[in-house]
Amino acid sequence: MDTFAPARADLFSFGLWTVGNVGRDPFGGPVREPMAPTHIVRKLRECGAYGVNLHDNDLVPPGTSAARRDAIVADFKAALEDTGMVCPMATTNLFSHPAFKDGAFTANDPFVRAFALRKTMAAIDLGVELGAKIQVFWGGREGVETDACRDPREGIRRMREALNYLCAYVKDNGYDLRFALEAKPNEPRGDIYFATTGHMLHFVDSLDQSEMVGVNPEVAHENMAGLSMVHAVAQAMEAKKLFHIDLNAQKIGRYDQDLRFGSEDLKQALLLVRLLEGTAGGDRYEGPRHFDAHAYRTEDEEGVWEFARGCMRTYKILHARARSFDADPEVREIIKDPKDPKSMEVDGLCKGYDANKARALRECKLDPEARGKRGLGYERLDQLLIEHLMGVRSCA
Numbered sequence: 001m002d003t004f005a006p007a008r009a010d011l012f013s014f015g016l017w018t019v020g021n022v023g024r025d026p027f028g029g030p031v032r033e034p035m036a037p038t039h040i041v042r043k044l045r046e047c048g049a050y051g052v053n054l055h056d057n058d059l060v061p062p063g064t065s066a067a068r069r070d071a072i073v074a075d076f077k078a079a080l081e082d083t084g085m086v087c088p089m090a091t092t093n094l095f096s097h098p099a100f101k102d103g104a105f106t107a108n109d110p111f112v113r114a115f116a117l118r119k120t121m122a123a124i125d126l127g128v129e130l131g132a133k134i135q136v137f138w139g140g141r142e143g144v145e146t147d148a149c150r151d152p153r154e155g156i157r158r159m160r161e162a163l164n165y166l167c168a169y170v171k172d173n174g175y176d177l178r179f180a181l182e183a184k185p186n187e188p189r190g191d192i193y194f195a196t197t198g199h200m201l202h203f204v205d206s207l208d209q210s211e212m213v214g215v216n217p218e219v220a221h222e223n224m225a226g227l228s229m230v231h232a233v234a235q236a237m238e239a240k241k242l243f244h245i246d247l248n249a250q251k252i253g254r255y256d257q258d259l260r261f262g263s264e265d266l267k268q269a270l271l272l273v274r275l276l277e278g279t280a281g282g283d284r285y286e287g288p289r290h291f292d293a294h295a296y297r298t299e300d301e302e303g304v305w306e307f308a309r310g311c312m313r314t315y316k317i318l319h320a321r322a323r324s325f326d327a328d329p330e331v332r333e334i335i336k337d338p339k340d341p342k343s344m345e346v347d348g349l350c351k352g353y354d355a356n357k358a359r360a361l362r363e364c365k366l367d368p369e370a371r372g373k374r375g376l377g378y379e380r381l382d383q384l385l386i387e388h389l390m391g392v393r394s395c396a
Contacts, residue, residue, distance in 0.1 A: 090127025
């Protein structure tokens, strides 16, 4: 039995646009033939995934007649049913059409903003029809090259108006759907509004229906800003706003690469899986583990499925390594909370202000000089992490 073979319970998902990527880049055309969405569904199931996600355009090409649209959707639903696959998330392509060159929800042109809303409502309808419970919003064109074109505050207000409108649309139709907002610092625009997950979390709190809106952090996008994906996800989880997640890999300082999960910076990938799976004792993330990545341009179709299997296998290997690390007695000794009565008393004085606690805290002997001389053992801790990651130490 392969310990690292994916299972339905792992909640691994891919987008039609990820495994369906034909290898086009700014310097060259496609190197792979397009694959039918129903073929992708069946092949992903063979690889061990449980779900497949999509943009509206991925399934129904723009300009498709209503009758043809219904036939395409019926075929896709039949493929999902035949394979036992699900569509956990849907999103809207608000970046490809030339009308969106100055943004969608934030564009200066009210006709473009209206088109974006209408397109998104149709995409929401499609996602709900396919069973999706999450609608992701990536504002790929919501930004600028020339800030003189609009007051950035107006861009923020327009985005808020659009999200409030669409939340109301969902509630008016009785849909069981939540929104997840995806941040990115730049590309394809020079600067994109709401550049990081932290920006998005603040923005969510300003919405009329903030309870139905969360975030969708992506490894590559946080790394493009030189930030820690682990910290971004932790902030989202602590706020109970991690509604979806995009897993991939990224070299720092590069364009958005969408590399196979775990193919760069394995230590951060391990720490991310550790956080999501709760092996250190925290709450576990219960949503889909979505791989928003694609195969190298060097690959044929078989290489695409090797890529998909690799994403899932690496995640499961890292999960096993995280369990081993957190079960290591030496690790637990280094990071354990002090439980001696004096430490617990001091800790209690720092929680829940009242005048008596503040008075006691002023009088408490803390001895910061002695604390400053203590070594914390984090060099050893990091070496233990590396040894578990490399498979030369195991405690699970």
